[in-house]
Amino acid sequence: MSEHRVRFAALFDAEVRPHNERFRAAAAVQPGEDVLDVGCGTGESTREAAQAGATALGVDVSEQAIAKARELGGASFEVADVQTHAFPAAAFDVVLSRFGAMFFADPAAAFANLARALRPGGRLVLLVWQERDRNEWYSVLHDAVAPGTTPPPAGPHFSLGDQSHTDALLRGAGFADVEFTELREPVCYGPDAATACEFALGLKDVQELFAGGDPQSVTRLRDAFAAHETPDGVMLGARTWIVTARLSRA
Template sequence: MTEHRVRFAAIFDAEVRRQNDRFRAAAAVRPGEDVLDVGCGTGESTREAAAAGANALGVDVSEQAIAKARELGGAAFEVADAQAHPFPAGAFDVVLSRFGAMFFPDPPAAFANLARALRPGGRLVLLVWQTRDRNEWYSVLHDAVAPGSTPPPPGPHFSLGDPDATRALLEGAGFTDVVFTEVAEPVCYGPDAATACEFALGLLDVKQLLDHGDEQSVARLRDAFAAHETPEGVLLDSRTWLVTARVSRA
Protein backbone atom coordinates (compact mmCIF):
# COMPACT_ATOMS: atom_id res chain seq x y z
CA MET A 1 0.00 0.00 0.00
CA THR A 2 2.87 2.37 0.73
CA GLU A 3 4.26 2.21 -2.79
CA HIS A 4 0.78 2.84 -4.15
CA ARG A 5 0.32 5.75 -1.71
CA VAL A 6 3.51 7.40 -2.94
CA ARG A 7 2.90 6.70 -6.62
CA PHE A 8 -0.59 8.20 -6.47
CA ALA A 9 0.21 10.93 -3.93
CA ALA A 10 -1.37 13.67 -6.03
CA ILE A 11 -4.58 11.69 -6.54
CA PHE A 12 -4.81 10.76 -2.86
CA ASP A 13 -4.62 14.47 -2.01
CA ALA A 14 -7.06 15.47 -4.75
CA GLU A 15 -9.44 12.69 -3.68
CA VAL A 16 -10.27 14.48 -0.44
CA ARG A 17 -9.79 18.10 -1.52
CA ARG A 18 -13.24 19.21 -0.36
CA GLN A 19 -12.89 17.42 2.97
CA ASN A 20 -9.42 18.88 3.42
CA ASP A 21 -10.71 22.41 2.98
CA ARG A 22 -13.04 21.83 5.94
CA PHE A 23 -10.27 20.13 7.91
CA ARG A 24 -7.87 23.03 7.41
CA ALA A 25 -10.53 25.53 8.48
CA ALA A 26 -11.34 23.52 11.61
CA ALA A 27 -7.65 23.30 12.53
CA ALA A 28 -7.31 27.09 12.25
CA VAL A 29 -3.55 26.86 12.65
CA ARG A 30 -2.00 30.16 13.72
CA PRO A 31 1.49 31.57 13.14
CA GLY A 32 4.01 30.42 15.71
CA GLU A 33 2.03 27.38 16.89
CA ASP A 34 3.76 24.03 17.26
CA VAL A 35 1.85 21.47 15.21
CA LEU A 36 2.15 17.68 15.06
CA ASP A 37 0.61 16.00 12.00
CA VAL A 38 0.02 12.28 12.71
CA GLY A 39 0.00 9.77 9.86
CA CYS A 40 0.99 12.58 7.52
CA GLY A 41 1.61 10.38 4.48
CA THR A 42 3.36 12.46 1.84
CA GLY A 43 2.82 15.59 3.90
CA GLU A 44 0.18 17.83 2.32
CA SER A 45 -1.55 18.73 5.59
CA THR A 46 1.83 19.29 7.28
CA ARG A 47 2.90 21.68 4.55
CA GLU A 48 -0.38 23.55 4.83
CA ALA A 49 0.18 24.01 8.57
CA ALA A 50 3.70 25.28 7.89
CA ALA A 51 2.37 27.64 5.22
CA ALA A 52 0.06 29.11 7.87
CA GLY A 53 3.15 30.05 9.86
CA ALA A 54 3.29 27.11 12.26
CA ASN A 55 6.28 25.05 13.31
CA ALA A 56 4.96 21.87 11.73
CA LEU A 57 6.23 18.32 12.14
CA GLY A 58 4.74 15.45 10.15
CA VAL A 59 5.21 11.86 11.31
CA ASP A 60 4.35 8.58 9.66
CA VAL A 61 5.40 4.94 10.05
CA SER A 62 6.10 4.67 6.32
CA GLU A 63 9.70 5.40 5.34
CA GLN A 64 8.64 5.68 1.68
CA ALA A 65 5.95 8.23 2.45
CA ILE A 66 8.29 10.31 4.59
CA ALA A 67 10.97 10.18 1.91
CA LYS A 68 8.44 11.58 -0.57
CA ALA A 69 7.30 14.21 1.94
CA ARG A 70 10.89 15.33 2.45
CA GLU A 71 11.40 15.45 -1.31
CA LEU A 72 8.38 17.76 -1.62
CA GLY A 73 9.66 19.82 1.32
CA GLY A 74 7.88 22.69 3.03
CA ALA A 75 7.98 21.30 6.58
CA ALA A 76 9.85 18.91 8.88
CA PHE A 77 9.15 15.17 8.64
CA GLU A 78 10.15 12.13 10.69
CA VAL A 79 9.55 8.39 10.52
CA ALA A 80 7.81 7.70 13.83
CA ASP A 81 5.01 5.61 15.31
CA ALA A 82 2.84 8.20 17.05
CA GLN A 83 1.29 5.51 19.24
CA ALA A 84 4.52 4.99 21.16
CA HIS A 85 6.98 7.71 20.11
CA PRO A 86 8.37 9.62 23.12
CA PHE A 87 7.27 13.11 22.12
CA PRO A 88 8.29 15.72 24.69
CA ALA A 89 5.45 16.31 27.13
CA GLY A 90 3.46 19.44 26.34
CA ALA A 91 5.42 20.16 23.19
CA PHE A 92 2.56 20.94 20.80
CA ASP A 93 -0.35 23.35 20.54
CA VAL A 94 -2.16 21.28 17.92
CA VAL A 95 -2.25 17.61 16.91
CA LEU A 96 -3.69 17.02 13.46
CA SER A 97 -4.53 13.80 11.66
CA ARG A 98 -6.19 13.62 8.26
CA PHE A 99 -7.29 10.01 7.76
CA GLY A 100 -4.29 8.77 9.75
CA ALA A 101 -5.57 8.23 13.29
CA MET A 102 -7.82 5.29 12.41
CA PHE A 103 -4.95 2.82 12.09
CA PHE A 104 -3.51 2.64 15.61
CA PRO A 105 -3.21 -0.98 16.84
CA ASP A 106 -3.82 0.26 20.41
CA PRO A 107 -6.03 3.37 20.17
CA PRO A 108 -6.28 4.08 23.93
CA ALA A 109 -2.48 4.06 24.27
CA ALA A 110 -2.05 6.11 21.09
CA PHE A 111 -4.46 8.89 22.02
CA ALA A 112 -3.13 9.02 25.58
CA ASN A 113 0.34 9.52 24.10
CA LEU A 114 -0.95 12.34 21.89
CA ALA A 115 -2.74 13.95 24.83
CA ARG A 116 0.55 13.98 26.75
CA ALA A 117 2.26 15.63 23.79
CA LEU A 118 -0.20 18.54 23.84
CA ARG A 119 0.10 21.59 26.06
CA PRO A 120 -2.77 22.26 28.50
CA GLY A 121 -5.62 23.59 26.40
CA GLY A 122 -4.04 22.20 23.24
CA ARG A 123 -6.37 20.96 20.56
CA LEU A 124 -6.84 17.75 18.58
CA VAL A 125 -8.32 17.88 15.06
CA LEU A 126 -9.13 14.65 13.21
CA LEU A 127 -10.69 13.88 9.84
CA VAL A 128 -12.04 10.32 9.80
CA TRP A 129 -14.44 8.19 7.77
CA GLN A 130 -17.91 7.61 9.11
CA THR A 131 -19.10 3.99 9.17
CA ARG A 132 -18.79 2.02 5.96
CA ASP A 133 -22.54 1.81 5.31
CA ARG A 134 -22.66 5.61 5.02
CA ASN A 135 -20.01 5.80 2.30
CA GLU A 136 -21.24 5.33 -1.25
CA TRP A 137 -17.71 4.95 -2.55
CA TYR A 138 -17.44 1.59 -0.79
CA SER A 139 -20.72 0.27 -2.17
CA VAL A 140 -19.70 1.33 -5.70
CA LEU A 141 -16.43 -0.59 -5.34
CA HIS A 142 -18.11 -3.65 -3.85
CA ASP A 143 -21.00 -3.84 -6.31
CA ALA A 144 -18.64 -3.53 -9.27
CA VAL A 145 -15.85 -5.86 -8.16
CA ALA A 146 -17.74 -8.53 -6.21
CA PRO A 147 -21.49 -8.14 -6.85
CA GLY A 148 -23.70 -10.34 -4.73
CA SER A 149 -20.94 -11.31 -2.31
CA THR A 150 -20.92 -10.61 1.40
CA PRO A 151 -18.50 -7.77 2.15
CA PRO A 152 -15.59 -8.61 4.43
CA PRO A 153 -15.53 -7.01 7.89
CA PRO A 154 -14.87 -3.25 7.72
CA GLY A 155 -11.21 -2.34 7.72
CA PRO A 156 -9.44 -0.21 10.32
CA HIS A 157 -10.03 2.93 8.27
CA PHE A 158 -13.62 2.89 9.57
CA SER A 159 -12.58 2.33 13.19
CA LEU A 160 -13.44 5.86 14.40
CA GLY A 161 -16.74 6.15 12.55
CA ASP A 162 -18.99 5.57 15.58
CA PRO A 163 -19.23 8.90 17.45
CA ASP A 164 -20.20 7.37 20.80
CA ALA A 165 -17.30 4.91 20.80
CA THR A 166 -14.82 7.52 19.58
CA ARG A 167 -15.95 10.08 22.16
CA ALA A 168 -15.48 7.50 24.93
CA LEU A 169 -12.05 6.62 23.53
CA LEU A 170 -10.89 10.25 23.45
CA GLU A 171 -12.29 11.14 26.85
CA GLY A 172 -10.61 8.07 28.33
CA ALA A 173 -7.32 9.29 26.87
CA GLY A 174 -7.63 12.68 28.56
CA PHE A 175 -9.47 14.82 25.99
CA THR A 176 -12.48 17.04 26.68
CA ASP A 177 -14.94 19.11 24.61
CA VAL A 178 -15.18 16.38 21.96
CA VAL A 179 -17.27 17.59 19.00
CA PHE A 180 -18.26 15.76 15.81
CA THR A 181 -19.14 17.74 12.68
CA GLU A 182 -20.43 15.88 9.64
CA VAL A 183 -18.80 16.55 6.28
CA ALA A 184 -21.00 15.36 3.40
CA GLU A 185 -18.84 15.91 0.33
CA PRO A 186 -17.90 13.61 -2.56
CA VAL A 187 -14.48 12.10 -2.99
CA CYS A 188 -12.74 12.31 -6.36
CA TYR A 189 -11.09 9.14 -7.69
CA GLY A 190 -9.39 10.85 -10.60
CA PRO A 191 -10.07 12.93 -13.70
CA ASP A 192 -11.56 10.03 -15.69
CA ALA A 193 -12.69 6.42 -15.36
CA ALA A 194 -9.42 4.90 -16.59
CA THR A 195 -7.34 6.81 -14.03
CA ALA A 196 -9.87 6.07 -11.29
CA CYS A 197 -9.72 2.36 -12.08
CA GLU A 198 -5.92 2.27 -11.96
CA PHE A 199 -5.99 4.18 -8.68
CA ALA A 200 -8.68 2.00 -7.10
CA LEU A 201 -7.00 -1.30 -7.98
CA GLY A 202 -4.26 -0.52 -5.48
CA LEU A 203 -6.63 0.20 -2.58
CA LEU A 204 -6.97 -2.31 0.24
CA ASP A 205 -10.75 -2.49 -0.07
CA VAL A 206 -10.55 -3.41 -3.76
CA LYS A 207 -7.75 -5.92 -3.22
CA GLN A 208 -9.89 -7.68 -0.61
CA LEU A 209 -12.89 -7.75 -2.93
CA LEU A 210 -10.92 -9.03 -5.92
CA ASP A 211 -10.42 -12.29 -4.01
CA HIS A 212 -14.13 -12.86 -4.60
CA GLY A 213 -14.31 -11.38 -8.08
CA ASP A 214 -13.97 -12.81 -11.58
CA GLU A 215 -12.13 -11.76 -14.73
CA GLN A 216 -14.83 -9.20 -15.47
CA SER A 217 -14.34 -7.31 -12.22
CA VAL A 218 -11.96 -4.71 -13.60
CA ALA A 219 -14.21 -4.00 -16.57
CA ARG A 220 -17.22 -3.58 -14.27
CA LEU A 221 -15.21 -1.26 -12.04
CA ARG A 222 -14.23 0.91 -15.00
CA ASP A 223 -17.86 1.04 -16.14
CA ALA A 224 -18.99 2.00 -12.64
CA PHE A 225 -16.52 4.86 -12.57
CA ALA A 226 -17.62 5.97 -16.05
CA ALA A 227 -21.15 6.32 -14.68
CA HIS A 228 -19.82 8.74 -12.07
CA GLU A 229 -17.70 10.88 -14.39
CA THR A 230 -18.37 14.62 -14.13
CA PRO A 231 -16.54 17.70 -15.43
CA GLU A 232 -14.81 17.74 -12.02
CA GLY A 233 -13.68 14.11 -12.22
CA VAL A 234 -15.02 10.78 -10.97
CA LEU A 235 -17.07 11.76 -7.91
CA LEU A 236 -18.44 9.30 -5.34
CA ASP A 237 -20.52 10.26 -2.32
CA SER A 238 -18.86 10.05 1.09
CA ARG A 239 -19.46 10.88 4.74
CA THR A 240 -16.69 11.88 7.13
CA TRP A 241 -16.43 13.32 10.62
CA LEU A 242 -14.43 16.32 11.66
CA VAL A 243 -13.56 15.56 15.26
CA THR A 244 -12.23 18.29 17.53
CA ALA A 245 -11.21 18.04 21.16
CA ARG A 246 -8.98 19.66 23.74
CA VAL A 247 -6.66 18.63 26.53
CA SER A 248 -7.85 19.92 29.90
CA ARG A 249 -6.24 23.13 31.00
CA ALA A 250 -3.91 22.94 33.98
Protein backbone atom coordinates (compact mmCIF):
# COMPACT_ATOMS: atom_id res chain seq x y z
CA MET A 1 0.00 0.00 0.00
CA SER A 2 2.86 2.40 0.71
CA GLU A 3 4.15 2.24 -2.87
CA HIS A 4 0.63 2.83 -4.18
CA ARG A 5 0.16 5.70 -1.68
CA VAL A 6 3.32 7.40 -2.92
CA ARG A 7 2.64 6.78 -6.59
CA PHE A 8 -0.82 8.33 -6.33
CA ALA A 9 0.07 10.93 -3.71
CA ALA A 10 -1.50 13.82 -5.62
CA LEU A 11 -4.70 11.88 -6.27
CA PHE A 12 -5.01 10.77 -2.65
CA ASP A 13 -4.85 14.45 -1.66
CA ALA A 14 -7.25 15.57 -4.41
CA GLU A 15 -9.66 12.74 -3.58
CA VAL A 16 -10.74 14.31 -0.30
CA ARG A 17 -10.27 18.00 -1.08
CA PRO A 18 -13.69 19.26 0.17
CA HIS A 19 -13.32 17.23 3.37
CA ASN A 20 -9.78 18.51 3.88
CA GLU A 21 -10.86 22.14 3.52
CA ARG A 22 -13.36 21.72 6.36
CA PHE A 23 -10.80 19.77 8.38
CA ARG A 24 -8.23 22.55 7.99
CA ALA A 25 -10.80 25.14 9.07
CA ALA A 26 -11.73 23.07 12.13
CA ALA A 27 -8.07 22.71 13.11
CA ALA A 28 -7.63 26.49 12.93
CA VAL A 29 -3.87 26.21 13.33
CA GLN A 30 -2.37 29.46 14.58
CA PRO A 31 1.08 31.00 14.04
CA GLY A 32 3.54 29.88 16.67
CA GLU A 33 1.70 26.70 17.63
CA ASP A 34 3.45 23.33 17.81
CA VAL A 35 1.56 20.79 15.70
CA LEU A 36 1.88 17.01 15.46
CA ASP A 37 0.32 15.47 12.35
CA VAL A 38 -0.35 11.74 12.85
CA GLY A 39 -0.40 9.34 9.93
CA CYS A 40 0.65 12.20 7.70
CA GLY A 41 1.29 10.13 4.57
CA THR A 42 3.14 12.27 2.06
CA GLY A 43 2.61 15.34 4.22
CA GLU A 44 -0.01 17.64 2.72
CA SER A 45 -1.76 18.36 6.02
CA THR A 46 1.60 18.85 7.77
CA ARG A 47 2.68 21.38 5.15
CA GLU A 48 -0.64 23.21 5.48
CA ALA A 49 -0.07 23.54 9.23
CA ALA A 50 3.41 24.91 8.58
CA GLN A 51 2.03 27.34 6.02
CA ALA A 52 -0.32 28.64 8.72
CA GLY A 53 2.76 29.59 10.75
CA ALA A 54 3.02 26.57 13.03
CA THR A 55 6.04 24.44 13.80
CA ALA A 56 4.76 21.20 12.29
CA LEU A 57 5.99 17.63 12.61
CA GLY A 58 4.42 14.89 10.49
CA VAL A 59 4.80 11.26 11.49
CA ASP A 60 3.86 8.02 9.75
CA VAL A 61 4.82 4.35 10.01
CA SER A 62 5.52 4.20 6.26
CA GLU A 63 9.15 4.87 5.38
CA GLN A 64 8.19 5.33 1.72
CA ALA A 65 5.56 7.94 2.55
CA ILE A 66 7.93 9.84 4.83
CA ALA A 67 10.66 9.76 2.18
CA LYS A 68 8.21 11.34 -0.28
CA ALA A 69 7.09 13.89 2.31
CA ARG A 70 10.70 14.91 2.94
CA GLU A 71 11.28 15.19 -0.79
CA LEU A 72 8.31 17.57 -1.06
CA GLY A 73 9.56 19.48 1.99
CA GLY A 74 7.79 22.34 3.75
CA ALA A 75 7.81 20.81 7.25
CA SER A 76 9.59 18.22 9.41
CA PHE A 77 8.83 14.51 9.00
CA GLU A 78 9.70 11.41 10.96
CA VAL A 79 8.99 7.68 10.77
CA ALA A 80 7.19 6.86 14.02
CA ASP A 81 4.50 4.60 15.45
CA VAL A 82 2.49 6.84 17.77
CA GLN A 83 1.33 3.85 19.80
CA THR A 84 4.83 3.51 21.24
CA HIS A 85 6.94 6.50 20.15
CA ALA A 86 8.51 8.51 22.97
CA PHE A 87 7.30 12.01 22.10
CA PRO A 88 8.41 14.77 24.46
CA ALA A 89 5.80 15.25 27.18
CA ALA A 90 3.44 18.22 26.79
CA ALA A 91 5.27 19.34 23.65
CA PHE A 92 2.38 20.09 21.26
CA ASP A 93 -0.56 22.49 21.14
CA VAL A 94 -2.42 20.54 18.46
CA VAL A 95 -2.55 16.92 17.30
CA LEU A 96 -4.00 16.47 13.82
CA SER A 97 -4.82 13.32 11.92
CA ARG A 98 -6.39 13.26 8.48
CA PHE A 99 -7.47 9.66 7.84
CA GLY A 100 -4.55 8.34 9.88
CA ALA A 101 -5.89 7.65 13.36
CA MET A 102 -8.24 4.87 12.22
CA PHE A 103 -5.35 2.45 11.67
CA PHE A 104 -4.07 2.08 15.22
CA ALA A 105 -3.81 -1.58 16.22
CA ASP A 106 -4.09 -0.44 19.85
CA PRO A 107 -6.09 2.79 19.73
CA ALA A 108 -6.29 3.13 23.52
CA ALA A 109 -2.49 3.11 23.77
CA ALA A 110 -2.12 5.46 20.81
CA PHE A 111 -4.54 8.10 22.08
CA ALA A 112 -3.09 7.88 25.59
CA ASN A 113 0.36 8.50 24.13
CA LEU A 114 -0.93 11.44 22.11
CA ALA A 115 -2.57 12.85 25.23
CA ARG A 116 0.82 12.74 26.97
CA ALA A 117 2.35 14.62 24.04
CA LEU A 118 -0.24 17.41 24.23
CA ARG A 119 -0.08 20.39 26.53
CA PRO A 120 -2.97 20.74 29.01
CA GLY A 121 -5.89 22.23 27.14
CA GLY A 122 -4.35 21.23 23.81
CA ARG A 123 -6.67 20.14 21.05
CA LEU A 124 -7.11 17.01 18.98
CA VAL A 125 -8.64 17.24 15.48
CA LEU A 126 -9.38 14.11 13.47
CA LEU A 127 -10.87 13.48 10.05
CA VAL A 128 -12.24 9.93 9.87
CA TRP A 129 -14.61 7.90 7.74
CA GLN A 130 -18.09 7.28 9.02
CA GLU A 131 -19.27 3.66 9.09
CA ARG A 132 -18.85 1.73 5.86
CA ASP A 133 -22.53 1.34 5.02
CA ARG A 134 -22.89 5.12 5.02
CA ASN A 135 -20.28 5.60 2.30
CA GLU A 136 -21.45 5.30 -1.29
CA TRP A 137 -17.91 4.93 -2.58
CA TYR A 138 -17.58 1.53 -0.90
CA SER A 139 -20.92 0.35 -2.29
CA VAL A 140 -19.84 1.32 -5.80
CA LEU A 141 -16.60 -0.63 -5.45
CA HIS A 142 -18.29 -3.69 -3.95
CA ASP A 143 -21.18 -3.85 -6.40
CA ALA A 144 -18.80 -3.60 -9.36
CA VAL A 145 -16.09 -5.98 -8.21
CA ALA A 146 -18.07 -8.58 -6.26
CA PRO A 147 -21.78 -8.15 -7.04
CA GLY A 148 -24.19 -10.30 -5.10
CA THR A 149 -21.65 -11.24 -2.43
CA THR A 150 -21.51 -10.40 1.25
CA PRO A 151 -18.82 -7.78 1.91
CA PRO A 152 -15.91 -8.88 4.10
CA PRO A 153 -15.66 -7.40 7.61
CA ALA A 154 -15.10 -3.66 7.52
CA GLY A 155 -11.44 -2.69 7.50
CA PRO A 156 -9.66 -0.63 10.14
CA HIS A 157 -10.20 2.59 8.20
CA PHE A 158 -13.82 2.53 9.44
CA SER A 159 -12.81 1.85 13.05
CA LEU A 160 -13.68 5.35 14.33
CA GLY A 161 -16.96 5.71 12.46
CA ASP A 162 -19.16 4.88 15.43
CA GLN A 163 -19.60 8.01 17.55
CA SER A 164 -20.22 6.27 20.86
CA HIS A 165 -17.16 4.05 20.49
CA THR A 166 -14.88 6.93 19.49
CA ASP A 167 -16.23 9.23 22.20
CA ALA A 168 -15.55 6.59 24.88
CA LEU A 169 -12.09 5.90 23.47
CA LEU A 170 -11.05 9.56 23.56
CA ARG A 171 -12.51 10.25 27.00
CA GLY A 172 -10.73 7.18 28.31
CA ALA A 173 -7.44 8.66 27.08
CA GLY A 174 -8.05 11.91 28.96
CA PHE A 175 -9.81 14.05 26.37
CA ALA A 176 -12.90 16.17 27.02
CA ASP A 177 -15.33 18.26 24.97
CA VAL A 178 -15.51 15.57 22.28
CA GLU A 179 -17.60 16.76 19.34
CA PHE A 180 -18.51 15.28 15.95
CA THR A 181 -19.27 17.30 12.82
CA GLU A 182 -20.72 15.39 9.89
CA LEU A 183 -19.48 16.06 6.37
CA ARG A 184 -21.31 14.85 3.27
CA GLU A 185 -19.10 15.65 0.32
CA PRO A 186 -18.10 13.55 -2.70
CA VAL A 187 -14.66 12.07 -3.10
CA CYS A 188 -12.81 12.19 -6.42
CA TYR A 189 -11.27 8.98 -7.75
CA GLY A 190 -9.55 10.65 -10.68
CA PRO A 191 -10.16 12.80 -13.76
CA ASP A 192 -11.64 9.90 -15.76
CA ALA A 193 -12.76 6.29 -15.46
CA ALA A 194 -9.45 4.82 -16.63
CA THR A 195 -7.43 6.68 -14.01
CA ALA A 196 -10.02 5.92 -11.34
CA CYS A 197 -9.83 2.21 -12.16
CA GLU A 198 -6.02 2.17 -11.95
CA PHE A 199 -6.18 4.06 -8.67
CA ALA A 200 -8.85 1.78 -7.18
CA LEU A 201 -7.09 -1.44 -8.11
CA GLY A 202 -4.32 -0.59 -5.64
CA LEU A 203 -6.70 -0.02 -2.71
CA LYS A 204 -6.96 -2.68 -0.03
CA ASP A 205 -10.76 -2.69 -0.14
CA VAL A 206 -10.74 -3.52 -3.84
CA GLN A 207 -7.97 -6.09 -3.54
CA GLU A 208 -9.98 -7.91 -0.86
CA LEU A 209 -13.05 -7.96 -3.09
CA PHE A 210 -10.99 -9.40 -5.96
CA ALA A 211 -10.38 -12.57 -3.93
CA GLY A 212 -12.99 -14.35 -6.03
CA GLY A 213 -11.01 -13.69 -9.20
CA ASP A 214 -13.95 -12.76 -11.46
CA PRO A 215 -12.30 -11.77 -14.78
CA GLN A 216 -15.12 -9.31 -15.51
CA SER A 217 -14.52 -7.33 -12.34
CA VAL A 218 -12.15 -4.80 -13.91
CA THR A 219 -14.56 -4.14 -16.77
CA ARG A 220 -17.47 -3.65 -14.37
CA LEU A 221 -15.36 -1.37 -12.19
CA ARG A 222 -14.37 0.80 -15.14
CA ASP A 223 -18.00 0.97 -16.27
CA ALA A 224 -19.12 1.94 -12.76
CA PHE A 225 -16.62 4.78 -12.69
CA ALA A 226 -17.69 5.91 -16.16
CA ALA A 227 -21.25 6.23 -14.82
CA HIS A 228 -19.94 8.62 -12.16
CA GLU A 229 -17.83 10.80 -14.45
CA THR A 230 -18.50 14.53 -14.17
CA PRO A 231 -16.66 17.61 -15.47
CA ASP A 232 -14.84 17.60 -12.11
CA GLY A 233 -13.79 13.95 -12.32
CA VAL A 234 -15.15 10.62 -11.09
CA MET A 235 -17.17 11.61 -8.04
CA LEU A 236 -18.53 9.17 -5.45
CA GLY A 237 -20.60 9.97 -2.37
CA ALA A 238 -18.84 9.97 1.00
CA ARG A 239 -19.47 10.74 4.66
CA THR A 240 -16.84 11.63 7.22
CA TRP A 241 -16.63 12.96 10.75
CA ILE A 242 -14.51 15.83 11.93
CA VAL A 243 -13.81 14.87 15.54
CA THR A 244 -12.56 17.56 17.88
CA ALA A 245 -11.55 17.27 21.55
CA ARG A 246 -9.42 18.97 24.15
CA LEU A 247 -7.01 17.48 26.62
CA SER A 248 -8.42 17.85 30.11
CA ARG A 249 -6.49 20.34 32.22
CA ALA A 250 -4.82 19.03 35.35
